[in-house]
């Protein structure tokens with residue numbers, strides 16, 4: 001089997017570290033591994049398959065002979081450095097927001113729109129960590145019932161804001177009351193913050209707008225109406241979403257359970273009478289997108305409510321990126 005030269009830009013971040021784990025677990029055929037981060041991490045090392053690999057500061061010539069470059073950095077760095085990787089004929093799989101809405105860049109969830117990968121011109125974008133589980137669930141329902149309108153409220157974990165945010169929350173938990181050391185908008189502990197990313201002129205946050213625009217691009221149907229509210233809550237890992245779905249055709253709970261139950265990458269965990277439903281605490285570390293609390297919405301003609309939980313670092317980030325890479329090579 002061929003082996004590939006792999007670079008991870010942002011290898012020391014929370015997504016970069018998960019990428020290393022997923023590549024190892026899934027036995028991705030790695031020949032050479034190059035890890036890049038900021039100058040501050042240069043000289044440190046990270047473990048992969050029992051060996052230690054040096055972390056380097058990203059250089060212009062860093063992508064020579066690289067086949068696949070995973071970018072797990074801020075979108076400004078992706079914008080600046082992904083072109084360097086492409087000039088060296090590497091294929092870029094980008095976890096940031098830098099290229100997602102670019103019409104020449106496929107935005108891919110392999111279970112939902114695998115064919116889009118074939119249209120890449122050097123960059124493939126992996127969607128936002130809340131968009132991925134949403135479209136995984138919407139796709140089979142849209143194919144069967146035709147989804148007309150979706151109302152989503154998210155409950156997003158602190159790991160979604162990166163490694164530093166986790167460290168901040170741990171300090172906050174210890175100090176218990178808000179201190180001037182942190183802005184109140186970054187006070188994760190014991191809080192629910194209805195702002196993820198900055199506000200646009202329409203008073204939606206960038207996270208909310210991203211979820212809407214990305215979902216429509218992936219589902220390739222701009223007739224679906226989607227509205228979102230994104231909230232950060234003090235959970236370490238695992239994003240939850242409360243989703244109300246209105247469809248064109250009559251929808252039943254039994255058919256929703258059956259359709260989702262046979263969809264690859266989704267697990268239905270739904271027995272309310274026994275108190276069974278997914279929660280971040282059991283879903284963290286797992287690959288599947290979990291769905292529960294499936295119930296009829298009696299206030300509209302054809303509607304249901306459901307609850308989605310998925311690990312934002314795995315399917316929401318690293319796993320989806322590695323699955324994209326697997327589609328390129330297998």
Ligand SMILES: NC(=O)c1ccc[n+]([C@@H]2O[C@H](COP(=O)([O-])OP(=O)(O)OC[C@H]3O[C@@H](n4cnc5c(N)ncnc54)[C@H](OP(=O)(O)O)[C@@H]3O)[C@@H](O)[C@H]2O)c1
Nearest residue numbers: 010012013014015037038041072073096129160162163317
């Ligand atoms: N966290 C999630 O759940 C999640 C999910 C989906 C997508 N994403 C996206 O994935 C990307 C990474 O997020 P994260 O949560 O992993 O953030 P993070 O934990 O803050 O990690 C950021 C990474 O970027 C590196 N970096 C910073 N400045 C750099 C520079 N000038 N050159 C090269 N590397 C540099 C950091 O290196 P140092 O350690 O040296 O500072 C670190 O490895 C972001 O675009 C984010 O939006 C995150």
